[in-house]
Amino acid sequence: MTNYGDEATVRSILTAKGDTWAVVGLSTNTARAAYGVAQVLQRHGKRIVPVHPKAETVLGEPGYRSLADIPFPVDVVDVFVNSELAGEVADQAVAVGAKAVWFQLGVVDEEAYARTTGAGVEMVMDRCPAIEFPRLG
Incomplete structure (x- = not known):
């Protein structure tokens, strides 16, 4: 597979694109990867916004059912849903x-990568910020 998101893009998203991260698929289930990654994002100074059908408060942040329901700007959308829905x-x-x-x-x-980057929005695919933060130093 092609590398979707070069090092410059990874660095840009983690350090320069903003501090508000909507985490799609984040719930109160502490066993899920989304929960641990959200904790890492918070430790790196990011505001997490849980997006899940249950709209639960997670890690002290109120949740929303969809991205469209969030009443403030979102900088990065971190996607924890299966590829068919992503x-x-x-x-x-x-x-x-x-x-x-x-x-x-x-x-x-x-195809989503092509549409998203074609719209001028940076994108990384098949990577994890919890792995990339320490690697970037």
């Missing part, structure tokens, strides 16, 4: 004006 989330991220989209490990949709 393209729709990427399209929603572009629609709400996100600066970047991040598909987690195992989440791949090449």
